[in-house]
Amino acid sequence: MATTTPAVSARTPGSPAENRPKRRWGATIIGIVILCVMLFPLYWMVNTALQPESGLLEVSPVPHSLDFSGFSSAFKEQGSHLLTSLGVALGAVVICLAFSAPAAYGLAQFKLRGTKTVVFGTLITQMVPGIVIANALYSAYVDLGLVNSYAGLMLADASLGIPFAIVLMRSFMVAIPREVIEAAEVDGAGKFRTFVQVVLPMSRNSLITAGLFSFLYAWSDFMFALTLNTTDDVKPITLGIYQYIGAHVGDWGSVMSAAVLSAIPAAVLLVLSQKYIAAGITGGSVK
């Protein structure tokens, strides 16, 4: 838009100092407007959650008086599902890292025949539609007695993160200098000890990013929760909310409260670990 003029006028001394800050803050204001539009639905979620029984009425733009009854009923009815989500997601993270970190290391550093095929396979798995997996997995789970089990859901949810984690951590571990690993092995550490005591600490950032994303994948999972459970024994919050809208059509305050509660981990993780999340989105896809 205005990029040509400033580039020319910047040549004349004096003017940029007066000009630039103003124009920059203009962009900031536009940025804030964009952000407000993009985040409006999330604002509306919180806003609706804080208003009393708003089922058949229009919701006012701001809550006049804060009403936490939606939250308390959401907590009462969905609290256990939040805990289930937390447990399943943490379990999935552990499984995911336990399988993918050694594999990423092996694929990055060992000269083995067949590793190219494995890397290729890892890319392919990211393209298999989840519902296809659920379709076949369900009948296998029935045979194995894994339907309606925490272990079954954790394993299925871990599968969402494993290919991604391998690709991400591998692209990081390729950069570890051979000399560092060889030095550790010369000192008498076995392959496994070298991995645990040298490679893992050096890859801390990529481990955190991979763990963060496998947590988010598992926390957000709805499809496996929906298909691999036939009873209410193992019900994560995503499934809880889905069934909640069916049962509580009138009570949007409670539904939105539950939605807010389920969105909190994403918000917290985003605030605490912006750089890991940005690294994960770009690193996992482009590299």
Add this chain to the structure above:
Amino acid sequence: MSSTAASAPAAASGASAPVAVPAAKSPKPGSLKRRRTLAQWGFIAPAVIFMLLFFGYPLVRNVVMSFQHYTPSTFFTGEAPFNGLDNWKNVFQDDLFGKALWQTILFTIGSLIGQFCIGLALAVFFNRRFPLNGVLRSLILLPWLVPMVVSGVVWRRILDQDTGVLNSFLGLFGAGDTPWLSSTGMALISVIMVNIWIGIPFNMVILYGGLQEVPKEMYEAASLDGASAWRQFRSITLPLLKPVITVVLVLGFMSTVKILDLVLALTDGGPADSTQTLGTLTYQNSFAQLDFGAGAVVGNILILISAVFAVFYLRANRNEGK
């Protein structure tokens, strides 16, 4: 293992064969190498086995299932007789399949165009330097991080015809009676709109990353030559961004074509199947009608479509590595 590291002689003899210190005294070169290879595969094998079980097996099983007759009782008796091409015929003869296929195409193309164009515009915008740029950029990620079902539920409230905020807002301009989710004509468009909203952050972040790689000097040189901003965008930005654009579009395609969560949360595939897609149809066939054979057929078609684009992705990825 911990004791060998502490004792000096073991460490010395282990220099060439760190895997098996005791065996290092009279090693056959061949077996030593094999042991080493085995130990190395020990790192990779668990993940490979996991992926074979959770991706490979379902792929194969799904093909087999598409030729089997499944009924609800199958899960008690374990009997699913083969029935040849019956499932495939049934699915293809059902009008719903054609409808879902067409709607999947519309949904995917509409979502991709919207996500990409807005994502690119935002990436270009945030590529300028201004205060709070980083904070705003990372906060925009939130819609992408929130569980999709939750986004669907929230939008379901916003798009409600009578009490939703979108219609009350449009009412201020005298046009507030759109049946966003409750009419067959609008529902698919609404679902596409929401999916565009969800996909913008992802497109933006990756394209922004690509823009960061474009050397700033090229723009400076171009603007000295008097090239307009639009001209710079067309002649510098787009060509240099091409590999990233390919990756973004293919990944966007992959995640859009199989959509399930969002549609179920927004419309449950309705009204009158007007938002049914191949993803939801697979789910409906298998888990609502309990005809896993029919579900497998639709799932296989979904895989075929994905596979075609997987080829594109892998080619793009390979070019990226060079």
